[in-house]
Amino acid sequence: MASGDLSAFVLGPTGMVGKKLVSELLHSPRFSKVTTIHRRAFKDDEKADFPKTNSKLVEKIVDFDKLEEHREYFRGHDVGFCCLGTTRADAGSAENFVKIDHDYVLKSAQLYHAETEPGKPSHFVLLTSAGSNKCSYFLYPRTKGLLEFNCANLGFDRLTILRPGLLDIGQDRRPSSRPLEHLGHMVYTNLLTETMRKTLGISTGNVAAAMRKVAEDWIASKHSPTVVQIYENNDLHELLSKI
Numbered sequence: 001m002a003s004g005d006l007s008a009f010v011l012g013p014t015g016m017v018g019k020k021l022v023s024e025l026l027h028s029p030r031f032s033k034v035t036t037i038h039r040r041a042f043k044d045d046e047k048a049d050f051p052k053t054n055s056k057l058v059e060k061i062v063d064f065d066k067l068e069e070h071r072e073y074f075r076g077h078d079v080g081f082c083c084l085g086t087t088r089a090d091a092g093s094a095e096n097f098v099k100i101d102h103d104y105v106l107k108s109a110q111l112y113h114a115e116t117e118p119g120k121p122s123h124f125v126l127l128t129s130a131g132s133n134k135c136s137y138f139l140y141p142r143t144k145g146l147l148e149f150n151c152a153n154l155g156f157d158r159l160t161i162l163r164p165g166l167l168d169i170g171q172d173r174r175p176s177s178r179p180l181e182h183l184g185h186m187v188y189t190n191l192l193t194e195t196m197r198k199t200l201g202i203s204t205g206n207v208a209a210a211m212r213k214v215a216e217d218w219i220a221s222k223h224s225p226t227v228v229q230i231y232e233n234n235d236l237h238e239l240l241s242k243i
């Protein structure tokens with residue numbers, strides 16, 4: 001694949017990681033088309049880091065309960081990225097959390113897989129979380145673990161899973177209040193040494209850079225045969241030290 005020929009779609013592009021990832025891809029000379037698939041339009045501040053003029057971005061607003069009706073948006077991509085996710089509190093119930101965090105993402109992954117033309121390599125880059133485990137007693141890690149497991153069974157040529165620890169959002173502000181995350185962030189920023197911070201977490205910008213890099217690296221490796229590649233938090237820091 002020649003430089004500047006890659007096409008990607010991004011789920012969750014309006015989130016803390018998602019908007020940084022879209023910016024990474026729009027600035028990357030390797031990508032010529034970036035389709036964002038979301039439930040609402042970008043706000044101006046979410047596009048602050050995007051290039052001022054760009055012809056790469058294609059925004060698609062969808063109803064996630066009717067993804068089948070939008071299947072053409074998942075067609076023709078070299079890579080699909082997922083930064084979509086919520087919390088139980090924002091979702092309102094455990095059932096709704098699973099619907100958003102697991103069902104919407106799995107359905108999108110299925111559509112991408114189904115819409116990829118035979119012979120074209122497919123790569124799904126999935127952001128989950130440290131501690132993901134489909135056998136966990138707890139809802140959050142169990143849902144993430146189940147999503148990883150089900151995506152691994154779809155038959156992608158490559159599935160890359162990133163499992164960051166605490167996301168350091170820096171100076172960003174979340175639209176919804178998350179008291180526990182806020183407390184964790186205060187401790188993380190003010191009480192921990194840099195080494196401890198690197199062990200426990202990673203910045204949203206670095207996660208986005210790692211997502212772009214794993215996609216570009218897999219193409220550069222001429223589609224290495226390893227199917228499932230998992231990056232834990234420390235692996236992400238190691239990967240980024242090579243940029």
Ligand SMILES: NC(=O)c1ccc[n+]([C@@H]2O[C@H](COP(=O)([O-])OP(=O)(O)OC[C@H]3O[C@@H](n4cnc5c(N)ncnc54)[C@H](OP(=O)(O)O)[C@@H]3O)[C@@H](O)[C@H]2O)c1
Pocket residue numbers: 011012013014015016017018038039040064083084085086100127128129130163164165166167168181
């Ligand atoms: N926070 C952490 O410390 C942490 C740590 C490890 C992993 N993670 C995981 O990393 C991923 C990204 O995290 P983040 O902090 O960047 O997330 P975020 O800022 O909350 O963004 C989540 C994205 O998902 C979308 N979304 C949420 N609910 C939706 C719904 N009902 N329908 C359609 N789209 C919906 C949001 O759209 P709107 O903008 O329209 O809401 C947004 O684009 C998540 O899967 C999260 O679980 C987070």
